[in-house]
Amino acid sequence: MSQLTAAYRGLRIGDRWDAAPKPVRWFGLLLVVAFAYYLPYLNILPFAYIRTDLTPSGSDWASVLFLVVVYMIVAVGLNVVIGLAGLLDLGYVGFYALGAYSIALFGSKSSPVVEALQVKFGLSEEWAVPFAACIPIAIVMSLVAGVILGAPTLRLRGDYLAIVTLGFGEIIRITARNLDGVTNGAAGITQVPTPPGPEIDGRQFFNTIDAERWYWLALTILILIIWLARRLEHSRVGRAWLAIREDEDAAAVMGVAGFKFKLWAFAIGATLGGFAGLLFGSKQQYVEPNAFMVQLSFLFVAMVVIGGSGNIAGVLLGAFLLTYLPERFREFVEWRPFAFGVALVAVMILRPQGLVPSRRRAREFEDRRHEAEEAAADV
Amino acid sequence: MDFNNLISGLDRHTLDGITRGSIYALVALGYTMVYGVMKLINFAHSEVFMVGTWAVLGTYTVIGATAGDGLGMVIAATVLALLAAMLASAGTALAVERIAYRPLRKKGAPPLIFLITGIGCSMVLVEIFGQVLRVFFGRPFGRVTVNIPSVLETKTVFTIPGIDLAVSNTRILIIVGAIVMMLALDAFVNKSRLGRGVRAVAQDPDTASLMGVNQERVIMLVFVLGGAMAGVAALLYTVQYDITKFDIGFIIGLKAFTAAVLGGIGNLRGALVGGLFLGLVEVYASAVWDSSWTNVYAFVVLVVVLMFRPTGLLGESLGKARA
Numbered sequence: 001m002s003q004l005t006a007a008y009r010g011l012r013i014g015d016r017w018d019a020a021p022k023p024v025r026w027f028g029l030l031l032v033v034a035f036a037y038y039l040p041y042l043n044i045l046p047f048a049y050i051r052t053d054l055t056p057s058g059s060d061w062a063s064v065l066f067l068v069v070v071y072m073i074v075a076v077g078l079n080v081v082i083g084l085a086g087l088l089d090l091g092y093v094g095f096y097a098l099g100a101y102s103i104a105l106f107g108s109k110s111s112p113v114v115e116a117l118q119v120k121f122g123l124s125e126e127w128a129v130p131f132a133a134c135i136p137i138a139i140v141m142s143l144v145a146g147v148i149l150g151a152p153t154l155r156l157r158g159d160y161l162a163i164v165t166l167g168f169g170e171i172i173r174i175t176a177r178n179l180d181g182v183t184n185g186a187a188g189i190t191q192v193p194t195p196p197g198p199e200i201d202g203r204q205f206f207n208t209i210d211a212e213r214w215y216w217l218a219l220t221i222l223i224l225i226i227w228l229a230r231r232l233e234h235s236r237v238g239r240a241w242l243a244i245r246e247d248e249d250a251a252a253v254m255g256v257a258g259f260k261f262k263l264w265a266f267a268i269g270a271t272l273g274g275f276a277g278l279l280f281g282s283k284q285q286y287v288e289p290n291a292f293m294v295q296l297s298f299l300f301v302a303m304v305v306i307g308g309s310g311n312i313a314g315v316l317l318g319a320f321l322l323t324y325l326p327e328r329f330r331e332f333v334e335w336r337p338f339a340f341g342v343a344l345v346a347v348m349i350l351r352p353q354g355l356v357p358s359r360r361r362a363r364e365f366e367d368r369r370h371e372a373e374e375a376a377a378d379v
Numbered sequence: 380m381d382f383n384n385l386i387s388g389l390d391r392h393t394l395d396g397i398t399r400g401s402i403y404a405l406v407a408l409g410y411t412m413v414y415g416v417m418k419l420i421n422f423a424h425s426e427v428f429m430v431g432t433w434a435v436l437g438t439y440t441v442i443g444a445t446a447g448d449g450l451g452m453v454i455a456a457t458v459l460a461l462l463a464a465m466l467a468s469a470g471t472a473l474a475v476e477r478i479a480y481r482p483l484r485k486k487g488a489p490p491l492i493f494l495i496t497g498i499g500c501s502m503v504l505v506e507i508f509g510q511v512l513r514v515f516f517g518r519p520f521g522r523v524t525v526n527i528p529s530v531l532e533t534k535t536v537f538t539i540p541g542i543d544l545a546v547s548n549t550r551i552l553i554i555v556g557a558i559v560m561m562l563a564l565d566a567f568v569n570k571s572r573l574g575r576g577v578r579a580v581a582q583d584p585d586t587a588s589l590m591g592v593n594q595e596r597v598i599m600l601v602f603v604l605g606g607a608m609a610g611v612a613a614l615l616y617t618v619q620y621d622i623t624k625f626d627i628g629f630i631i632g633l634k635a636f637t638a639a640v641l642g643g644i645g646n647l648r649g650a651l652v653g654g655l656f657l658g659l660v661e662v663y664a665s666a667v668w669d670s671s672w673t674n675v676y677a678f679v680v681l682v683v684v685l686m687f688r689p690t691g692l693l694g695e696s697l698g699k700a701r702a
Binding site for chain 1: 420501509682
């Protein structure tokens with residue numbers, strides 16, 4: 001028995017977690033989730049220091065939490081593309097923008113598209129596409145964009161994919177900025193609809209003041225998406241992605257149709273990105289092209305890679321750190337990009353596998369490091 | 380759609396396109412050489428160019444060159460600025476290689492990680508000029524556009540008869556300068572002993588090291604050469620546009636990388652072809668349609684070209700070019 005406990009103690013946290021009995025794991029998970037839902041009200045002293053609104057100039061804590069969760073959805077989506085399928089997508093912000101713009105274009109009373117529809121079908125000026133109908137529109141738009149972008153470019157080698165997707169992100173932003181007649185150009189679209197809900201104190205349930213409701217909504221969606229992503233990862237499709245990532249030629253020999261599965265990864269990633277964008281646009285109630293600069297794509301990729309690409313827990317941590325830390329240290333706003341750059345270089349050099357890599361990935365890195373060392377020793 | 384604008388000003392637009400393309404091509408060389416040898420997109424290369432433009436400004440400030448100086452001073456200032464920009468850019472490129480790429484190479488990290496450290500380095504360099512130096516030295520550093528004195532004043536040197544196209548001294552300098560540097564680099568890589576080493580590593584790193592080529596030195600050489608070319612591009616850019624800014628590198632870098640891919644990344648002559656092609660496409664398309672869509676034209680052309688020629692116009696062949 002004592003031997004067993006000793007062996008147990010020697011395990012890493014991840015292995016210990018797996019070795020724990022199922023009820024313990026469920027209970028632990030429940031605690032984490034409950035704590036996550038409680039976070040907006042966090043007021044217990046040592047922990048309360050993580051709040052971002054301790055100084056008068058700080059940002060609203062619940063809004064920060066909401067943004068963290070939205071970026072977590074982005075990170076889980078991008079993880080499918082980069083971490084599982086191994087495709088370098090530098091234009092992910094394009095899908096995010098598409099999601100935000102589809103709800104703005106179809107759901108807002110003041111968007112040129114809705115106004116044109118009102119005139120065409122003789123509808124009242126208060127009419128707009130209902131929120132529930134905007135969700136499938138956003139999903140279809142980002143999905144179609146993913147397939148349109150992926151179909152011609154996924155046959156290219158990885159490095160070419162990077163530049164083409166980068167271009168795609170720019171094209172979406174420039175289009176949004178220049179098509180005045182459709183997107184209101186640089187002025188952006190206001191009155192983006194919020195999810196329906198009962199009115200409380202004469203205000204809509206989802207409004208600009210009670211940000212914690214947005215946070216709970218996003219958190220619930222995130223939990224659902226994580227569950228789906230985990231199922232996907234361990235499905236036939238997920239195994240195919242791993243095979244493609246590790247050796248595309250060998251996978252092809254084994255009968256894994258590389259192009260088909262890559263397109264799947266791209267489309268699923270695009271959909272999740274679009275969904276996150278939809279949430280973001282709806283919470284802001286305002287969408288403008290400058291919110292979707294290319295640099296945001298780099299931030300997204302950095303979240304996945306710093307956290308540990310291929311591992312959902314890792315990318316969640318990456319998204320949390322890269323969204324939360326800049327908000328927490330708002331008083332150093334001028335120094336943030338500099339610190340961010342230094343941190344990117346430092347973390348990647350010290351831990352190229354990411355902060356919390358998946359075990360499989362960690363072993364791949366270990367192998368590569370040994371190979372590099374052996375190669376160096378041979379010379 | 381305004382084809383009349385394109386046709387009536389075809390000569391002018393062509394000259395504009397070649398000028399722009401020459402600068403793209405020079406910056407593209409840095410991407411293409413590093414890619415050819417290391418199979419790596421050096422995302423910090425755009426900032427290597429940016430540092431060069433600041434070096435030009437610094438040189439002018441130190442020697443006190445301004446617009447309207449005498450001919451001797453103009454030549455001296457331009458040559459000094461060129462050397463300073465090449466030195467600064469090459470030094471920056473080398474520093475990026477040392478700090479961000481070499482430790483990862485030792486660990487055998489996958490390409491994605493190099494990309495992230497490249498982006499990190501690029502942010503650090505941008506912030507050094509946008510924030511860090513401003514805190515210590517004040518203006519001209521900071522997040523604003525800075526004017527660079529047009530030491531070499533634009534003058535019409537000759538007019539091409541028949542089409543009545545005025546060609547200025549700055550245009551001549553840019554186009555001739557870019558082409559001379561390209562030819563020199565091409566000759567260096569194809570003819571010299573060191574260049575042979577570069578081609579050997581590009582073709583097959585393992586075999587090259589068995590044949591006694593020092594791979595680390597080749598990589599350093601490639602970064603230095605690419606950086607120096609970005610320095611030349613920086614001088615030519617300031618001669619034409621008379622400005623610099625902390626984030627000036629981003630768009631130029633993006634375009635130059637597009638140019639490198641267009642021509643066939645890893646291929647020196649491809650960089651020239653891709654740069655000129657991209658410059659012309661941008662200027663022509665902006666003349667026909669609207670210049671606010673310039674970046675869209677550039678990327679659409681890239682996608683179309685890659686669909687039909689997946690390895691770029693000339694194909695990838697730093698190693699295979701006259702092996």
